[in-house]
Amino acid sequence: MGELATEKHVQYILSVEKRKDDFISVAMEYLRMNGAYWGLTTLDLLGKLDAIDVDEVVSWIMKCQHESGGFGGNIGHDPHILYTLSAVQVLALFDKLNVLDVEKVTNYIAGLQNEDGSFSGDEWGEVDTRFSYIAICCLSILHHLNKINVEKAVSYIVSCKNLDGGFGCTPGGESHAGQIFCCVGALAITGSLHHIDKDLLGWWLCERQVKAGGLNGRPEKLPDVCYSWWVLSSLIMIDRVHWISKEKLVKFILDCQDTENGGISDRPDDAVDVYHTYFGVAGLSLLEYPGLKAIDPAYALPVDVVNKIFFGR
């Protein structure tokens, strides 16, 4: 089994930003804010965030903010709750939350809560438990959870629970590890984990580990490095992580590295991208891989960043 190619991954992440000549990366510009979060959090976990020009990033982020308080995925793009969380998380990484007009951002998020407790992603009204997590996580980071009806938010999430113990996008939606992370994360942040049957959900989650050691996100799917994050963080939050084989999972993630040019892919020998590089490194961090900063399973930020937010240092 190889080791984590830390230096290569740092170089890879720094290089991605400079790519302007291929269609695939240019056509993804609408989610650059998410990309910034994935790339920069990875650098921080690897202990290399100082390679970044903070002022440049912060001023770009603030150019993505709208009058409404929400952030777009890039300059000139419409605001959405998905990008608002990434913006807040990146600012938190750099300890720059003070540049925000907190009232404005939190009003934007609180304004997206619906009567039934659910959250829309933006003014166009698509509802998803992902947006519930984002709203709760973001407001918690900004110390403004009191701006929403937490009780209703929790009961909406609980209404998306399936008989298999998992959660979907909306009531009746199929259980999916990504959605489960969002729901468990939101319940963890609001102190509502008692709504979860931990044995039942833990059972479903640990059935995601396939023979090769990797995790899939749904039954009968191939393993994918990103679920190292979604499944693992959920198992940790409900205290059932000992039900999977950690050693096998570490090996699977390390096998997905491009040891020559850096970066991590979804499965061994596939093409790498920033998204999977982040989830691979974050997964290894949850698995306590040596040399990595610890990451918080609910806030998806390094533990020292979370501590600074809640304990002042």
Add this chain to the structure above:
Amino acid sequence: MKKKEGSSYPESKPVDLLHQFEHILEADPLIDEVGFIHPSQFAKLTEEADDATDIPTSECPSFWNRDHKFGVSTLVLLPLYNAAKLAFMAAIGEYKRLGPDVVVSGDGLESEVMKHSRALLLLSPDFGTAWNSRKLIVSKKQDLSIFMDELLLSELVLSYSPKSDHAWSHRRWVIKSVTGKCSTLQEILRKESELVEKIAERSKMNYRAWNHRCWLVSYMTRERVLQELKKSKNWAGLHVADNCCFHYRRQLMLRILKDSSCKQENASAGYAIEIYKLWKEELHWNETLIKQYIGREALWLHRRFLSLCWMKQFVTDVNDVSCNSEQKISISNDFGFFISNELQLLHSCSSVPNSDFDDFKAQATFSASYMLWLTKQSSEFLSKDSEHQEKLTAGNLKTLLSKVCPERSSLWDSLMG
């Protein structure tokens, strides 16, 4: 002679490329499939679909269009995208600067936004701002046929990007917008359902697609739900590894269950019997598939659901005074029969004839963990049935599971002490 476009060269100016691209879309509103193709394949495509009267192809075309299939050369994607984005951002910027109330429909700015957003979305399907701009303009008009055009554009985007979150979400926005304003909602739902099935055929276990189909259920009439159950059965039987379709069936079945519980007070026993039959039939069908397709996780998970609901639904009814006594007895007898049947199924599926066969090992694992899952979830029912409780003692299952699935030993240890 069939229509044909495509004589520009990659070195054409980006703006010209965009015009050409938009012109093709404008000229052939029936285009139902878009794809990105390496130009070397254009000649082959033409050859395959050729007829004698065809004109000769240029050496390096940017676009290819015939029989309403539209191919875009991979060589022009980047300049084309840049031009489309520039044009779109300029148009929507101007539109927003003036304000939607000032812009008059006929003055061309709206159609500019619509034209360029369409071009952009065919190149970058999750460019949310472009979808939003269309919602802004379409919602101002409140014209059913314009709403329906949005479904067509979304379908075209899905033809090459079947997982596009925004394209699916745009459909839901359209349906929510027209609900209550049009008489053809059930017809629209039927077509939506068919679209998901069509896309699911070539994009396996597509979560976004099936999630959309599940979302439709709450808008369906009971008749529609029953038809969907009938229709999706065939598909599920041909795609036994696709958990999405089985989940869809679960939603349909739960909807029927929910409808009946709402009507409980004046519902006849006939209603309950109908559901009873539905469940029985599904359980029987599932067992047939399990025996036919060895080691399929989705089938066993479906059985967990069916059995748990069956117990919750019909075993509680044993104590329900509102049921007539004849029915009570038959259902109560069925419970014992049911558990015996499950034990028999476990028995027939848990023998591994040759340890080299992974499928049989998987089948044994799934069957034993199914049984364990069921006993854990239905302990309240089992505790009343000492005879079967004995047969289901954890010891036997633990021995079996530790043998066929040692990699999850810590789970088995935690669950069975």
